[in-house]
Amino acid sequence: MKLSISDSIKNIPYYPKALMYGHEEGWVRLSSNENPYPPSEAVLETILDALSAVNRYPGGEKELKDDLAAHYGLAGDNFVIGNGSNELIEMSLRAMKHDSRDGIIVTESSFAFYEIAAKIYGYTVKKVPLKNLTTDLGAIARAIDDRTRIVFLNNPLNPTGTMYEDREFDDFIRSVPPDVLVVVDEAYAEFAQNPQFPGTLTYIKDYPVLIFRTFSKAYGLAGLRVGYSIGDADLVSFLERTKQPFSINLIACLAARAALKDEARLKKVLDNSAQARSFYYAELKAMGLEYVPSEANFVLIRIGDGAEEITRRLFERKVLVRFMGSYGFPDCIRISFGTPAENRKCIEELKKLT
Numbered sequence: 356m357k358l359s360i361s362d363s364i365k366n367i368p369y370y371p372k373a374l375m376y377g378h379e380e381g382w383v384r385l386s387s388n389e390n391p392y393p394p395s396e397a398v399l400e401t402i403l404d405a406l407s408a409v410n411r412y413p414g415g416e417k418e419l420k421d422d423l424a425a426h427y428g429l430a431g432d433n434f435v436i437g438n439g440s441n442e443l444i445e446m447s448l449r450a451m452k453h454d455s456r457d458g459i460i461v462t463e464s465s466f467a468f469y470e471i472a473a474k475i476y477g478y479t480v481k482k483v484p485l486k487n488l489t490t491d492l493g494a495i496a497r498a499i500d501d502r503t504r505i506v507f508l509n510n511p512l513n514p515t516g517t518m519y520e521d522r523e524f525d526d527f528i529r530s531v532p533p534d535v536l537v538v539v540d541e542a543y544a545e546f547a548q549n550p551q552f553p554g555t556l557t558y559i560k561d562y563p564v565l566i567f568r569t570f571s572k573a574y575g576l577a578g579l580r581v582g583y584s585i586g587d588a589d590l591v592s593f594l595e596r597t598k599q600p601f602s603i604n605l606i607a608c609l610a611a612r613a614a615l616k617d618e619a620r621l622k623k624v625l626d627n628s629a630q631a632r633s634f635y636y637a638e639l640k641a642m643g644l645e646y647v648p649s650e651a652n653f654v655l656i657r658i659g660d661g662a663e664e665i666t667r668r669l670f671e672r673k674v675l676v677r678f679m680g681s682y683g684f685p686d687c688i689r690i691s692f693g694t695p696a697e698n699r700k701c702i703e704e705l706k707k708l709t
């Protein structure tokens with residue numbers, strides 16, 4: 356190929372996306388922090404009803420924003436809807452583009468797409484190490500300089516499941532210069548049980564903070580791709596300007612509205628996750644395996660030298676878990692919480708291999 360490609364693009368890791376193993380019968384998919392339950396009847400009916408209208412370009416975003424506004428006690432213009440929260444990451448990078456501020460800060464060992472997207476949009480990336488496996492807000496505050504444009508936080512943190520608490524966030528946000536956007540990706544917030552989980556919403560009025568949430572995890576719509584950002588209406592309007600028209604399809608929009616209303620299903624999912632957490636803790640303790648207590652729907656487990664090999668051998672037994680080498684934990688795997696039967700199967704196979 357004779358086309359010249361810039362190094363910033365060449366250096367992005369290339370891997371085949373969206374492997375579909377789990378759609379065949381018999382796989383236990385515990386590698387992507389998904390919701391193990393299919394959509395509820397109410398959501399499925401909404402999806403089926405929507406099919407007959409797909410000859411039209413999609414509507415429904417305004418109504419979804421209104422529903423979210425009612426849910427959070429805010430206004431519709433405090434929300435922007437994304438094609439998954441991944442699209443919101445890109446929108447924020449596009450909206451914040453600035454000649455003299457071109458740096459982002461991320462936590463080392465966090466969700467890879469912040470860095471990938473930042474490089475695509477020409478930002479430089481500073482990575483701040485974790486402290487005790489938790490986001491080090493003090494070190495992040497010290498790492499901010501006059502080039503910093505966006506700080507990406509993720510709470511609870513993928514892949515450790517740890518969280519920073521409200522007091523720490525309060526100190527942090529007060530120390531951030533006013534021309535730096537703080538993105539708080541709360542993809543797993545619904546699963547957090549610690550009462551000190553920060554009330555990030557209370558900051559959006561007075562600080563340049565954007566919260567990202569998603570329907571992919573607790574609401575079980577990962578395959579439809581819907582996320583949303585909450586922030587000050589002015590700030591949100593700049594993201595909206597950089598958004599692709601019609602990036603949220605009609606089915607996704609209507610399903611998200613139905614899922615938001617389905618409180619019984621959310622409760623079932625969160626109860627299952629809490630039970631799964633206790634199950635894994637007890638089993639891992641009995642097996643003598645070290646794990647990180649988690650506020651999310653997954654758990655990081657120290658396996659030792661054979662972590663990659665065990666991931667491969669579990670795969671041969673049709674159990675998908677994630678090897679954490681690319682996150683900087685070459686001795687660990689991450690297991691997402693499945694249904695009780697899936698969790699039992701995973702532990703059963705893990706026992707045979709450790």
Ligand SMILES: Cc1ncc(COP(=O)(O)O)c(C=O)c1O
Pocket residue numbers: 387388438439440441442466509513540542568569570571577580581582
């Ligand atoms: C921290 C974090 N943010 C965002 C996402 C992506 O979410 P979405 O499906 O809404 O794009 C993930 C997915 O695993 C994640 O772990």
